Amino acid sequence: LVGMLRAAFPERALPPTKRVHDGLLWGDHLAWGDATVPWISARGDVLAEYGAQRGGIAFAYLQAATDRPPARIEMPRWVAESDLFPHVLDVLRAELVAGNGYPYAIETADAVAVIGVEDRARFYALFQRFAAEAGLPLTFSRKSVSKSRRR
Numbered sequence: 001l002v003g004m005l006r007a008a009f010p011e012r013a014l015p016p017t018k019r020v021h022d023g024l025l026w027g028d029h030l031a032w033g034d035a036t037v038p039w040i041s042a043r044g045d046v047l048a049e050y051g052a053q054r055g056g057i058a059f060a061y062l063q064a065a066t067d068r069p070p071a072r073i074e075m076p077r078w079v080a081e082s083d084l085f086p087h088v089l090d091v092l093r094a095e096l097v098a099g100n101g102y103p104y105a106i107e108t109a110d111a112v113a114v115i116g117v118e119d120r121a122r123f124y125a126l127f128q129r130f131a132a133e134a135g136l137p138l139t140f141s142r143k144s145v146s147k148s149r150r151r
Contacts, residue, residue, distance in 0.1 A: 003042075021069065022061070022072070023061050023069045023070040023071065023072055024069050026061050026063070026069070026070045027069045027070065030061070030063035030070055031063060032063050032064075032065070032066050033062075033063060033093050033096075034062075034063050035060050035061065035062045035063070035070075035073075035089050036060045036061045036070075037060065038058045038059065038060040038075070038080035038081075038085060039058060039059060039060070039080075040057070040058050040077060040080075041057040041058060041059050041074065046074070053076075055077075056076055056077040056078070057074055057075075057076070057077060058074070058075055058076070058077045058079070058080030058081070059072055059073060059074045059075070060072075060073055060075075060080070060085075060089075061073070062089065062092060062093075064092075064096050064101065064102075065096075065101045073092065075088065
């Protein structure tokens with residue numbers, strides 16, 4: 001939005017901004033579960049991460065919680081331009097309900113991605129064995145040794 005305002009009113013010389021979240025502009029206009037129409041993304045900082053797909057990214061804002069600004073959701077452009085978009089929103093809403101305000105599938109993936117103490121110890125033992133067999137010198141910092149003793 002700031003970029004559009006700069007283009008529309010070049011004579012105003014708007015000062016540079018560190019961060020302005022477009023989602024904040026929608027906060028008073030969306031009830032829980034409401035979403036904006038999708039737009040085609042033109043944000044260079046976001047699109048740089050998508051490589052060859054950079055022209056095919058769309059986004060919308062979804063009011064995912066009553067006490068927070070709307071969340072920006074990104075999707076392939078073809079989803080935004082198809083009849084699937086309302087269905088995708090319904091799936092996201094269901095995930096938010098199941099996850100108490102955070103998509104359940106993402107919450108679950110995050111929970112199982114955490115390496116527990118036993119798994120970490122097993123990994124280090126395997127890595128130490130690999131390093132020894134390969135003749136690689138392996139040392140641990142005093143900090144990591146101290147931490148492992150306390151856990």
